[in-house]
Amino acid sequence: MSYVGEWWTILILHDCFDGFTRFDQFEANIGLSSSMLTTRLKTLVETGILAKRAYQARPVRHEYVLTDFGRSLRPILVAMAAWRNEQLAPSERAMILVDTETGREVDPQTIDPVSGMTVSDPRFAFRAGPAAGEQMRARYAVSDMT
Template sequence: MKRKSFKDVDCPIAQTLERVGEQWTILILRDALRGKRRFDEFQTSLDIAPAMLIKRLSALVEARLMERSRYCEKPARYEYLLTEAGREFQSVIQALIAYGNAHYSAGKPAVNFVDTETGRPVDPIMVDRLTLEPLRAPRFRLVDRDKP
């Protein structure tokens, strides 16, 4: 079954899903944020078919979330580096992990965020930059550009 394209949909969620809405893509970005760079590192970590990994990495390069850089001439070998946009995806990964830990971990999160200075686990939340208030209803809500 062919996946529906969101390329022409005027919505930031749809536009983001057009680029990262496939499950392998988000897991590749997660691994890249953990420091993985090379094809074999992604393949080993994800246990993904080579053809699928090639397809997903190419899509990430095309979406400008990663860039391909040669690290060996003979044979030609490449690594995949996060771009600025790719590094900024970390907040999305953090939100997915926090949500998964809260709702699907059965009390034992497989992944935590920790303060690198203290080792203390941290609980990430998204806040308004101006007020530093958590973005939660009823105070905050989604609205379309043309509607108050």
């Protein structure tokens, strides 16, 4: 959440996945003030989600492109959109995910590749991982007892 937990950041990333790369495109599409957009883009570059590169020399103008790390966030945004669409009637959905070759609407799922089950099944649960701190380990030690 520290990377994408802010509404404007999600909108910028959504635009990036739709092919936008330039400041003026983000500004026009999102409607965010230029100072706020500058701040958000700077943060996305600093966290390694976007890379800034010059596309024009005089005057110098930059575009913002997704890094591999940034592209790895796409399934998260897709899952968030799918979650919201589940709450809406089909006629109320502002955007849908489609297979571009067939036009068929897609219902994305996160699947465990070993069992083939969706990870929304209650049998899947979080536990403390190898890098968990003391507080996290204590939290999951309680849930391990239930």
